[in-house]
Amino acid sequence: MKELNISEMSKAVMSLKKVYIIPHVNPDGDALGSSFGLCRFLRENGKSADVVLEKEIPQAYAFLNGDYILTENASEKRDVIVLDCGDLSRTGKSEALFNAAEHTLVIDHHETNEGYGEKCTVMGEMSSTCEMIFNLIKAAKLKISRDVAFALYTGITSDTGGMRYSCTSPATLRAAAELLETGLDIAYINRMVFENNSLKKIRLKGMVYDSLRILADGKAAIVRMTKEMLEKTGANEDDSEGFVNIPRSVEGVEIGIFLKEREDEIRVSLRSNSYADVSKIAKALGGGGHFHAGGCSYKGSLDETEEKILSLIKEKIFDVI
Ligand SMILES: [Mn+2]
Numbered sequence: 367m368k369e370l371n372i373s374e375m376s377k378a379v380m381s382l383k384k385v386y387i388i389p390h391v392n393p394d395g396d397a398l399g400s401s402f403g404l405c406r407f408l409r410e411n412g413k414s415a416d417v418v419l420e421k422e423i424p425q426a427y428a429f430l431n432g433d434y435i436l437t438e439n440a441s442e443k444r445d446v447i448v449l450d451c452g453d454l455s456r457t458g459k460s461e462a463l464f465n466a467a468e469h470t471l472v473i474d475h476h477e478t479n480e481g482y483g484e485k486c487t488v489m490g491e492m493s494s495t496c497e498m499i500f501n502l503i504k505a506a507k508l509k510i511s512r513d514v515a516f517a518l519y520t521g522i523t524s525d526t527g528g529m530r531y532s533c534t535s536p537a538t539l540r541a542a543a544e545l546l547e548t549g550l551d552i553a554y555i556n557r558m559v560f561e562n563n564s565l566k567k568i569r570l571k572g573m574v575y576d577s578l579r580i581l582a583d584g585k586a587a588i589v590r591m592t593k594e595m596l597e598k599t600g601a602n603e604d605d606s607e608g609f610v611n612i613p614r615s616v617e618g619v620e621i622g623i624f625l626k627e628r629e630d631e632i633r634v635s636l637r638s639n640s641y642a643d644v645s646k647i648a649k650a651l652g653g654g655g656h657f658h659a660g661g662c663s664y665k666g667s668l669d670e671t672e673e674k675i676l677s678l679i680k681e682k683i684f685d686v687i
Contacts, residue, residue, distance in 0.1 A: 368485045372498065375487040376505035378471055379404075384414040384444045386467075390451045391420055391458035392604070395427065395559055397450040399521025400473075400495040402432035404449065407503055407514045416440070420458045424604065429558045430517060437463070445469040448483060450495040452476035473498055477656075493531075493538040496521030500541045515545040516555070524559050566601040573599070574609050580616065581623075581676055582684060587613035588623040590668055603628075610635040621683070623675055625668055632671040636660045646682045647675065 370378060387405050389397035401417045408415040417434040437459045446467040451457055451474060457464055464470055464483075472483035475498060477490035492498050496518040503510055510518075522542055526534045529542065546552060563571075570591070577590045589612050596602060606626060614622030614637040621642050626633040634651070636644035637659055644660040651674075653662020664671045 367481050370485050370487050372501045373505040376502045378485050382445045385447050386418045386440055386444050386463055387447050388418050388457050388460045389449050390456040395524025396494045396496055396521035398427050399517045400449045400499050402430055403514050403517035404499050418460050448472045452479045454482050493533040494522050494525035497538055497541050512548040515548040519545045519550055520555055566599050567605040569599040570601040570605055584618050586621040587616045587619045589613050590625045592627045610637050631663045631665050634662050642683045647678045650678055
């Protein structure tokens with residue numbers, strides 16, 4: 367594996383003729399935005415490019431109007447560009463395409479990415495893979511069309527929570543400004559990304575809000591999503607994206623806990639606002655994450671899981687500060 371800077375990667379990308387572009391499984395706005403953005407850019411510049419997805423695109427991202435092929439239909443031998451995948455397993459079934467390719471390029475912004483593929487560019491300081499694709503096109507000194515800008519802006523706004531998270535740098539905002547100059551409808555994109563929920567999801571969210579309880583003298587808060595809630599609303603687990611922010615947003619709360627009841631385990635998501643390192647809790651139960659975000663699974667009932675998490679939070683965080 368060779369590590370490249372973004373302009374070297376730009377040259378490496380432009381040297382390929384026929385590529386499959388592969389984002390991570392269960393793709394989000396950045397994975398899809400960077401894939402469609404790069405794919406459109408390469409096609410506009412005379413390359414043969416296709417985005418490859420393992421499953422049909424999530425309905426929430428249909429507005430991107432991106433065309434793609436499913437992994438099982440990607441039958442040609444082509445070079446592969448992997449986007450927004452912190453490790454190779456995140457390519458899911460498309461890993462086979464990666465393994466069969468002559469040339470493999472990896473472009474990603476996950477700090478935990480240790481590098482893989484023939485050539486790799488990882489920039490943990492970037493807000494999004496879309497911001498990296500923007501820089502890659504700038505390095506090639508080629509034009510960014512409105513279609514490309516539409517996809518890239520979607521990914522940047524997704525991964526920065528609408529330019530609110532700390533990953534938003536001055537350079538991110540300058541990139542966003544330049545993308546907007548192509549004539550994008552910023553209100554439309556942000557509405558599609560943040561304010562376009564299915565009725566099922568809103569009903570589910572209402573139930574999850576109702577489960578909110580305050581723990582640890584107001585320093586932690588918890589919400590639960592049960593299998594029954596999913597049955598009642600007809601929603602699925604994908605609809606719970608972002609719910610972990612509900613408990614974290616209660617005034618005075620440092621740690622937010624979200625428990626999802628699955629068939630044979632409870633999935634635990636943790637978030638902290640400032641001083642609590644929640645990855646310590648996640649790691650203690652065999653999971654992982656970062657300082658402010660962690661996740662793990664636990665075999666037990668919802669009540670047992672809550673009890674376990676709460677005792678770990680007290681022992682590893684509130685007792686030591
Ligand atoms: Mn991303």
